[in-house]
Amino acid sequence: MILPDAILAHAAVLVVVLPLLAAPIVALIRDHRIAAPLAILIALASVVLALELVNATWGGETISYALGNWQAPIGIEYRVDLLSAAMALLLTVSGSLAALMMSTAIAPEMAPGDRPRLYAALLLCMSGLTGIVVTGDLFNVFVFLEISSLATYVLIASGSGRDRRALTAAFDYLILGATGATFFVIGIAFLYVVTGTLNMADLGERISDAGRRAVIVGSSFLFVGIALKAAMLPLHRWLPNAYAYAPTVMATFLAMTATKVSIYLMIRLTDVVFHTPGELGRVNFAALMPPVGLAMLVFGSAIAVTAKDLKRLLAFSSIANLGLMLVALGLGGVAGIAAAMINLFNHAIIKGGMFATATAIVHRRGSARLDAMAGLSRQMPVAFIFLVIGGLALIGVPLTAGFVSKLSVVRVAFDLGDWTVAGGILLSSLITVAYVWRIFEATMLAEPRSDAPKGDMHPAFWLPVGLLGAGTIVFGIWSAPVIELSTRIAHQMAGVTP
Incomplete structure (x- = not known):
């Protein structure tokens, strides 16, 4: 325990309120040399709070925090279990690494x-x-969804200083994000009308007595809203441009967090509200996930082969990796949830490391185009090594976190006798070899331009890139921490004793 009991008792709300209240203060500071360290300090403090939450929930405990001392279901409740705490840790660590690189x-x-x-x-x-x-309140989920979305539009549009297409990407995401949020809030309204509550735990108790038709319609709206935020095929249009044209450091943060929270929402709603892991409200949406996920795996990998820009290549690779998470969820059961969580955590590390490396390259070379990376292996050898590590992990080479991720899903597919899923994962890995080779070809075999800037990564990128790159290898060799965390979460979700 790092924090005193007086602070720990409020950690569930402080992890949200601290950066929320600090944001306007940072915005009002005119000197960026003061604003940057303050933002980093707030992000790191949030990491400490999230670590305490993980420690407090590791044994299966659930923290219930009643805001304003109004008890649920009348008041708003923050409800933190191991899944919530682990996600909070992922989000705060991602924000801290991005803050370290931003300046x-x-x-x-x-x-x-x-x-x-x-x-x-x-x-x-x-x-x-x-x-x-x-949060344990469904309408609060919508409120926080809007807060994060509005901030994301700003983060993406801030890339317009380098590329004016960032404004178009931000506008596309605004329209599609607003559409997804509208579907989500309409779904909430349907469920509220038939249950009279917004507290997710209370909603789960009342929904069995609610009208079947309203629950089906409401859950369908929720699913479409989440699917759009998760960039599920064919609702993925916003993601490639958002990642490609946002500042690379912002793409690093978004790749590690945004779509992962949508996967979290899918798991949370199926468990707490509908009590049907993989399904949403008397509709077997789980049956859609394996075919949609496989389509994303193959489609994302195939389009990545044609990309001429490293950030766009990684964006389509992210669509493929999200497909793998959906496949795992669709396979169902404790093993499916565990495999999805292993992929979620490992993908955040792998793709975060590759985008962080791309941030360092763009800072030095001024472009993420593959043809601008000629000679990178000789002129930026450290950055090149971390690109190689990330690329091997995307393929799923043994001793990398990517191998552990793919193996976890393949094992579940084998246990269920689902050879289509196993074959789809193998096919996507073969295609991944092709687009990863394009990165190696551009950085190793092409002759560097005479006017290419000299020098390796700026020291500001060493820590984030190094930590994420090391994590890609460490969690491939020593996979026990991620597997144990994911398995504990899955057992808690399914209400099964390990």
Whole structure:
């Protein structure tokens, strides 16, 4: 235990409120040399709070925090179990790593006076996403979803200093994000009308007595809203441009967090509200997940082969990896949930490491285009090594976290005799070899341009890139921590004693 009991008792709310209240203060600071350290300090403090939550819930305990001392279901409840705490830790660590890189990464494309507002948007987005995973109130999920979305639009649009297409990408995401949020809140309204409650635990107790038709319609709206936020095929249109045209450091944060929270929501609603892991309210949406996930696996990998920009390549690779999580969820049961969580955590580390490395490369080379990376292996050998580590993990080479992720899903598929899933994963891995080879070809075999900037990564990127790259290898060799965490979460979700 790091924190005193007086603070620990309020950790469930402080992990959300601290960055939320700090964001406007950071935005008002005119000197970026003060705003940046303050944003980093707030993000790191949030990591400590999230660690305490993980420690407090590790044994299966659930923390219930009644806001304003109004007890649930009348008042708003923050309800934290191991899944919520682990997600909060992932979100706060991701925000901290992005904050550490931001000051250096955005310096070439943003005036010093504008930077504090971007730090504030990062804290606001981190607060909104963390609020989604700790709240026990369904309407609060919608509120925090909107907070994080509004901040995300700013983070994406801030890339317009380098590429004006960032504004178009932000507008596309605004329209599609608003559409998804509308579907989500309509679904909430249907469920509220037939149950009279918004507290998720209370909703789960009352929903069995609710009208079948209203529950089916409401859960369908919820599913479409979450599917859009999760970039499920064919609702993925916003993701490639958002990742490609946002500042690379912002793409690092979004790749580690945004779609992961949507997967969390899917798991949370199926468990707490509908009590049918993999399903949403008397409709077997789980049956859709394996075919949709396999389509995302193959489609995302195939389009990544054609990409000429590293960030766009990684964006389509993310769609493929999200498909793998959906396949795992669709397979169902404790093993399916555990496999989905293993993929969620490992993918955040792998893809975060690759985007962080891309941030360092763009800072030095000024472009993420593959043809701008000629000679990278000789001129930026450290960055090249971390690209290689991430690429091998995406393929699923043994001794990397990517191998553990794919193996976990393949094992579940074998146990169920689902050879289609196993074959789809193998096919996507073969396609992944092709687009990862394109990265190696551009960085190893092409001759460097004479005007290419000299020097390896800026020191500001060493810690984030190094931690994520090391995590990709460490959790491939020593996979026990991620597997145990994911298995504990799955057992708690299913109400099964390990």
